[in-house]
Amino acid sequence: DAKTTQPPSMDCAEGRAANLPCNHSTISGNEYVYWYRQIHSQGPQYIIHGLKNNETNEMASLIITEDRKSSTLILPHATLRDTAVYYCIVRPPISSGSARQLTFGSGTQLTVLP
Amino acid sequence: KAGVTQTPRYLIKTRGQQVTLSCSPISGHRSVSWYQQTPGQGLQFLFEYFSETQRNKGNFPGRFSGRQFSNSRSEMNVSTLELGDSALYLCASSLTGVNSYEQYFGPGTRLTVT
Numbered sequence: 001d002a003k004t005t006q007p008p009s010m011d012c013a014e015g016r017a018a019n020l021p022c023n024h025s026t027i028s029g030n031e032y033v034y035w036y037r038q039i040h041s042q043g044p045q046y047i048i049h050g051l052k053n054n055e056t057n058e059m060a061s062l063i064i065t066e067d068r069k070s071s072t073l074i075l076p077h078a079t080l081r082d083t084a085v086y087y088c089i090v091r092p093p094i095s096s097g098s099a100r101q102l103t104f105g106s107g108t109q110l111t112v113l114p
Numbered sequence: 115k116a117g118v119t120q121t122p123r124y125l126i127k128t129r130g131q132q133v134t135l136s137c138s139p140i141s142g143h144r145s146v147s148w149y150q151q152t153p154g155q156g157l158q159f160l161f162e163y164f165s166e167t168q169r170n171k172g173n174f175p176g177r178f179s180g181r182q183f184s185n186s187r188s189e190m191n192v193s194t195l196e197l198g199d200s201a202l203y204l205c206a207s208s209l210t211g212v213n214s215y216e217q218y219f220g221p222g223t224r225l226t227v228t
Contacts, residue, residue, distance in 0.1 A: 041222075041224075042222070043118070043206075043219030043222050044157070044204070044206075044219045046216050046218060046219075101159045101162070101170060101172070102147075102157065102217060104156055104157040105156070106156070
């Protein structure tokens with residue numbers, strides 16, 4: 001599986017955009033980038049995923065570089081409730097049969113400050 | 115739609131005992147995966163069930179087992195509990211189909227072995 005590298009922690013002021021980077025330089029052409037977050041003592045929450053194009057949903061935007069070696073998760077207007085550990089994951093190829101297995105790294109602890 | 119539910123939310127057992135955890139997936143989801151999360155090891159994949167059949171299995175000893183019922187509800191069982199089995203056990207469900215690999219997690223069951 002392709003590995004991901006994320007900064008261990010980041011702070012963001014409430015109301016400002018939070019930009020969380022992820023490096024996945026060994027990603028394969030058919031692997032997706034997924035983002036999850038986990039608020040303390042709760043189960044991980046799916047945020048967004050993408051393959052090549054930038055994606056946006058009601059929670060966040062995902063910007064993937066053209067070479068797909070890195071991506072950025074953007075929370076446009078961070079709130080205190082966005083404080084969580086954010087995980088960037090590269091999903092195994094569908095043909096591997098283990099695509100539903102998710103391997104979480106250390107993630108980024110995002111702290112939104114009032 | 116109701117989310118993934120897990121019962122019980124908290125459990126305290128002693129070494130040598132066995133425990134059964136329950137997971138009810140989102141309505142319509144046929145895949146249920148189980149994960150163990152500990153501070154030291156992070157999130158580790160236990161196994162996945164689909165249509166009552168185990169489809170994938172992680173690297174855990176045979177003391178960890180599971181099953182899925184015809185209504186897609188799943189249980190996991192841990193026999194002969196060890197102190198190291200203390201963890202947050204997470205269940206995740208997902209839809210079938212090639213493009214349905216988003217996994218939705220439950221709140222988890224916090225197991226403490228004393």
